[in-house]
Amino acid sequence: MTSPYRVVLGAAFDELHPRLRTYFDAIPDGAVGRGSGVFETVGTPRRWVWPVLAWFARAHVMFPVWERDVPFTVSNRAVMAADGAPAVAATRSFDLTALGRRRTALMVDEIGVSGGALIDRLGDPVRAEALFRATVRDGGLRLRSTAVRLVVGGRRVPIPRLVAPVVVLTERWDDAGGRQEVSIVVAVPVIGRIYQYTGRFRYGIEKGERSE
Template sequence: MPSIFQRALGPAYARLHPQLQRRFAVGLDSGEACIGSGVMNRVWNAGLVVRPFLSLGRHRNILVGDTGRDLPFRIENYPYADSLGRETVTFVRTFPRDRFDATMVYDDTRAQVMDYLGTHQHIAVPLALSVDDRGGLVIRSGRQRLLEGPLAVRLPAAATGTAVVSEHFDDRAGRFTIAVTVSNPVLGRIFGYWGSFTAEYVNVAEHGIPASVRPRREEARH
């Protein structure tokens, strides 16, 4: 079966740079995980206005309080079948002091990727994927839903952020590049980072999946 990203992009997947095609082919059928290591040239946030959100998010590995230049970065994309039988891919991003956890699944009813944020999958975000004219992958987040206990509520736009992620491959440097910006309709740009990394592919059957990259709770609701 094609990966969740292949299914979401459909024919447009073939327009991705070949290195991105391999990276986002990670899935149960590929049997590979993609582990990236590199440096973020800049990690920034809007300071005092977002500090309460950053502090709260840190408890469940959502958002990043680190700021600075040339910060070490690691991203772990492991495919596995979760307890609900869904093909899932981890997006665990590690910075010097913080971690930003996400797990992605494909929602057949919406024909798009759903992103569950944090250690407990308590925020669900639909993702719109596209390919730009340089063969890069562009991801735009949709409206967030809070899934906590019996609650399943759509969060107001003013209380959340919209993320835009652009990932490319630099043939000259032989590295993946990534740029992330999160914006709020009231506060403007509130968080972001950009930099580059190299990737290695590991056989999941041989190496297994670290328990540390899996969420502590799995959420069935969208």
């Protein structure tokens, strides 16, 4: 199965750092990509946003927290999207602390291809969809959202561009540390940053499935 990142980037895919090509290339049938690391920050200190994030948290998208040094794992699997395009289904597990107690929160999404762009279907059930423009810079991948829509009652509701959140994801390889760096920032016009997570992790492809 072809990687959605390779489909969208075309020849630019080979400009990625070799270790990032492993991460973004097609995952062999019967294999799973697994990684683990630590996020330096997760969430937002703007507590007035938390009620909205709580709605997304019920579908495993974003969480109403502001935490540091959060251990996490990620697992990626190659799937076929409902529209028949190649996709990658990802599950990220965050080891959060709430009121002094540890709890695990999941983020679930599926990256596919739509109209020559990457599309991220967020949540289980899907709560939002974001279209991304993908570029390669200095061996790293940068995704910037071009459109965001909510999924409510099975209907896709576009958010007007003037008020739509802008999602920026960057992935780089740190040669010195031997780890992958990831950063996601969600910002809203006028208001500014309302959500983020930034950290480092190690990743590899494992042959065969194993129980979670």
